[in-house]
Amino acid sequence: MTTQVRIELPAHLRTLAGVGREVSVEVEGTATLRSAIDALEARYPMLRGTIRDQVTQQRRPFLRFFACQEDLSHDSPDTPLPEAVVSGKEPLIVLGAIAGG
Amino acid sequence: MSSVRVLVGTKKGAFILTADGKRKHWDVSGPHFGGWEMYHLKGSPADPDRLYASQTSGWFGQLIQRSNDGGATWEPVNNKFVYDGIPGTHQWYDGTPHPWEFKRVWHLEPSLTDPDTVYAGVEDGALFRSTDGAQSWQELSGLRKHGTGPRWQPGAGGLCLHTILLDPANPSRIYIAISAAGAFRTDDGGETWKPINRGLHSQYIPDPNAEVGHCVHHIAMHPSRPQVLFMQKHWDVMRSDNGGDTWQEVSGNLPTDFGFAIDVHAHEPETLFVVPIKSDSEHYPIDGKLQVFRSRTGGNEWEPMTKGLPQQNCYVNVLRDAMSVDSLDDCGVYFGTTGGQVYCSADAGDSWDPIVRDLPAVLSVEVQTLR
Numbered sequence: 328m329t330t331q332v333r334i335e336l337p338a339h340l341r342t343l344a345g346v347g348r349e350v351s352v353e354v355e356g357t358a359t360l361r362s363a364i365d366a367l368e369a370r371y372p373m374l375r376g377t378i379r380d381q382v383t384q385q386r387r388p389f390l391r392f393f394a395c396q397e398d399l400s401h402d403s404p405d406t407p408l409p410e411a412v413v414s415g416k417e418p419l420i421v422l423g424a425i426a427g428g
Numbered sequence: 429m430s431s432v433r434v435l436v437g438t439k440k441g442a443f444i445l446t447a448d449g450k451r452k453h454w455d456v457s458g459p460h461f462g463g464w465e466m467y468h469l470k471g472s473p474a475d476p477d478r479l480y481a482s483q484t485s486g487w488f489g490q491l492i493q494r495s496n497d498g499g500a501t502w503e504p505v506n507n508k509f510v511y512d513g514i515p516g517t518h519q520w521y522d523g524t525p526h527p528w529e530f531k532r533v534w535h536l537e538p539s540l541t542d543p544d545t546v547y548a549g550v551e552d553g554a555l556f557r558s559t560d561g562a563q564s565w566q567e568l569s570g571l572r573k574h575g576t577g578p579r580w581q582p583g584a585g586g587l588c589l590h591t592i593l594l595d596p597a598n599p600s601r602i603y604i605a606i607s608a609a610g611a612f613r614t615d616d617g618g619e620t621w622k623p624i625n626r627g628l629h630s631q632y633i634p635d636p637n638a639e640v641g642h643c644v645h646h647i648a649m650h651p652s653r654p655q656v657l658f659m660q661k662h663w664d665v666m667r668s669d670n671g672g673d674t675w676q677e678v679s680g681n682l683p684t685d686f687g688f689a690i691d692v693h694a695h696e697p698e699t700l701f702v703v704p705i706k707s708d709s710e711h712y713p714i715d716g717k718l719q720v721f722r723s724r725t726g727g728n729e730w731e732p733m734t735k736g737l738p739q740q741n742c743y744v745n746v747l748r749d750a751m752s753v754d755s756l757d758d759c760g761v762y763f764g765t766t767g768g769q770v771y772c773s774a775d776a777g778d779s780w781d782p783i784v785r786d787l788p789a790v791l792s793v794e795v796q797t798l799r
Binding site: 337339340375376377378381389390423424 | 463464485486487488489490491504507508509510530
């Protein structure tokens with residue numbers, strides 16, 4: 328089973344990957360945060376380490392995962408993504424914090 | 429005809445400044461990687477078109493970029509830096525044990541002979557090497573594990589390995605420096621290491637003459653005399669004539685011996701350049717006057733070089749990797765400031781001109797002499 332998941336990226340990562348605001352990746356099995364980001368990194372290897380730490384696989388502190396007006400950042404990475412994301416109606420949003428100088 | 433290429437890392441991107449050998453008219457390329465902190469860029473001595481760059485961000489972590497055409501185009505390469513084995517702990521600011529955590533690459537040092545070999549100095553203090561053009565990285569963990577690592581403590585900027593000097597006469601010898609652990613040397617290509625801090629005196633640590641714990645800011649070497657090292661310590665300008673086994677202070681008549689940058693004239697191994705900074709609590713030049721001090725005697729006797737530099741209301745800093753020299757017949761000296769200026773002297777410091785005035789804060793300056 329595969330699912331097409333739409334992922335919206337922050338500006339710097341769009342530039343790095345050479346893509347537009349949103350990409351679509353094919354996720355094998357159940358679509359979760361982990362499997363969606365795994366698929367994103369497989370499709371765009373230059374993004375490895377930019378969303379999750381390379382070693383710990385923890386989300387970088389200044390990034391958040393939003394979808395369907397919900398903050399999924401503190402959910403288990405193995406929680407299934409919302410149905411609207413799985414159906415392609417809504418994107419999974421990788422959001423950079425508005426912070427810094 | 430000879431030309432120079434100046435690689436400038438800033439808080440918000442990289443810039444490449446090029447000129448012919450006269451160094452009067454400059455082309456400015458950039459920003460490359462706009463918005464990212466570019467800690468350091470450096471070219472391979474074996475292939476000047478091969479460049480490596482450290483691209484980092486508080487949001488997105490560390491990237492390494494590589495260029496095969498002198499910076500016209502870039503490609504991201506491997507950014508996975510994994511400590512060898514179980515990393516253990518170093519000391520935190522308060523003296524408690526703190527786990528080693530990779531944060532960023534401060535300095536990239538390409539091999540003198542192989543464009544695909546490059547060393548990376550990282551925070552938290554460790555040395556990595558790639559032998560495949562940065563497609564993969566391996567830690568030279570003998571440094572971190574030689575015994576004093578658990579006593580290392582970060583400086584104000586973090587536990588950063590910021591200086592890597594490759595001995596051109598002895599491929600097995602490498603010098604590195606870490607804030608605030610000190611200087612270290614390997615004589616077997618990175619397998620084993622030892623501290624080389626004898627003679628350093630730091631009153632801000634419990635034992636001012638300790639084996640490790642000194643806040644070394646930068647070390648410079650002339651390639652013709654790799655056993656002679658010049659160090660800008662937190663306070664004190666130091667010199668070693670025996671590969672770091674012992675050090676002597678050569679601050680001499682400097683108005684302040686706090687500072688970050690230090691470099692050596694390309695053709696005169698006893699001619700040094702430093703930029704004195706008022707103090708560690710102020711981080712700007714004395715009396716608002718930006719002065720490079722030059723010694724033609726290997727230290728101790730210093731003269732201010734001010735022609736072309738602002739002599740009033742100047743309160744910028746010059747960071748540790750932000751000074752470099754070219755190797756044209758009239759040695760060029762370059763430095764960048766936290767105010768975004770990059771200055772060039774085409775006459776070994778006698779006079780200065782700004783190449784650019786309004787870049788983001790400059791983190792690093794490296795010069796390539798192209799023939």
